[in-house]
Amino acid sequence: MSRLLSALLLSCLAASALAERAGYYGYGKPAMPEEIAGWDIDVRPDGEGLPEGGGSVEDGESLYEEKCAECHGSFGEAVGRYPALAGGEGSLTDDRPHRTVGSYWPYVSTLWDYIHRAMPYTQPESLTDDEVYAITAYVLYLNEVVEDDFVLDRETFKDVVLPNAGNFIRDARPDTANTRCMKNCKNPASIEITSIVETKPAEETRIEVASAAPVGKATYDQACAMCHVSGLGGAPVLGDAAVWTARSARGTSVLIANAISGYQGEQGYMPPKGGFAALTDEAVEAAVEYMLEMSQ
Ligand code: HEC
Numbered sequence: 102m103s104r105l106l107s108a109l110l111l112s113c114l115a116a117s118a119l120a121e122r123a124g125y126y127g128y129g130k131p132a133m134p135e136e137i138a139g140w141d142i143d144v145r146p147d148g149e150g151l152p153e154g155g156g157s158v159e160d161g162e163s164l165y166e167e168k169c170a171e172c173h174g175s176f177g178e179a180v181g182r183y184p185a186l187a188g189g190e191g192s193l194t195d196d197r198p199h200r201t202v203g204s205y206w207p208y209v210s211t212l213w214d215y216i217h218r219a220m221p222y223t224q225p226e227s228l229t230d231d232e233v234y235a236i237t238a239y240v241l242y243l244n245e246v247v248e249d250d251f252v253l254d255r256e257t258f259k260d261v262v263l264p265n266a267g268n269f270i271r272d273a274r275p276d277t278a279n280t281r282c283m284k285n286c287k288n289p290a291s292i293e294i295t296s297i298v299e300t301k302p303a304e305e306t307r308i309e310v311a312s313a314a315p316v317g318k319a320t321y322d323q324a325c326a327m328c329h330v331s332g333l334g335g336a337p338v339l340g341d342a343a344v345w346t347a348r349s350a351r352g353t354s355v356l357i358a359n360a361i362s363g364y365q366g367e368q369g370y371m372p373p374k375g376g377f378a379a380l381t382d383e384a385v386e387a388a389v390e391y392m393l394e395m396s397q
């Protein structure tokens with residue numbers, strides 16, 4: 102037996118031994134405690150999850166100025182279209198409610214969580230726990246819910262009740278009206294599937310009666326834009342006239358055929374129908390025509 106063959110045989114044996122372990126698919130690995138810790142950062146309304154440490158309004162002032170004010174304003178009044186963090190008390194029933202930490206936010210613990218996980222906007226999770234405590238304290242101070250000598254930590258957060266806390270209620274709506282089936286369930290093949298991809302063509306056929314143009318755009322938005330808007334994976338970019346003129350010199354029918362059947366070109370791989378097998382050939386054709394029209 103050649104060495105290659107015996108190596109193949111060995112690896113087949115190893116694979117079948119693994120496959121015998123029920124539920125083992127031969128990929129993946131157990132998450133390490135460090136990886137779990139990286140994800141497990143939520144803080145609950147009751148404070149569960151708040152770390153050790155603390156920070157004062159005083160320390161928060163300069164940190165806020167340095168890391169937050171460029172977007173939220175030195176007094177939480179907002180810069181441009183960024184959200185305001187202070188003000189707006191009593192405005193929630195107005196036609197244009199002004200939602201801020203002081204007027205709307207329910208709990209100090211979840212404010213800590215939000216700032217910790219999401220801010221500053223361009224560098225989330227870059228702040229130390231103490232910095233988050235200090236900045237949160239300062240945001241509370243801007244909302245006049247604490248004094249300037251306040252120090253926030255996992256104990257003192259309980260002393261601060263935000264003005265709107267009492268107005269949140271538990272959502273009594275059930276997530277779904279269906280009861281989970283555990284035995285003698287419906288045959289999955291008989292269940293009607295209503296995913297976006299499968300319902301779209303029907304809708305499009307309806308529109309098609311009026312005009313072909315919307316089908317092209319709708320199909321493009323749904324199935325093609327993800328690559329063709331940015332040039333992902335080498336896709337020619339919508340609107341890039343030079344690139345598309347060169348391609349259509351080969352004939353529009355070639356482009357349509359390639360979009361329907363897919364092909365490996367020099368720039369990259371164009372999957373058949375962009376990977377959306379449920380699309381009709383007509384819808385893909387309309388999408389190509391739309392793309393050419395947008396790229397003249
Ligand atoms: C580059 C701009 C930028 C910077 C800097 C920034 N933020 Fe934000 N912040 C945003 C944007 C945008 C949102 C809205 C995000 C959303 O709705 O998904 C936001 C939302 C918030 C909210 C929620 C507001 C609400 O009521 O829904 C808080 C609180 C907040 N930021 C605090 C901070 C703090 C504290 C810092 C400094 C550590 C900071 N942000 C730095 C842009 C910024």
Ligand code: HEC
Pocket residue numbers: 320321324325326327328329333334335336337348355356357359360364365366367368369370371372374375376385388389
């Ligand atoms: C996963 C990314 C991806 C998606 C989704 C995608 N394309 Fe493409 N497409 C490509 C790439 C990459 C190329 C360039 C291949 C090459 O020429 O090397 C390409 C090329 C094309 C071309 C030029 C064909 C030619 O012969 O020059 C057309 C037309 C086209 N795509 C239409 C579509 C349409 C219509 C859709 C949606 C139904 C779509 N594409 C969805 C990646 C994608």
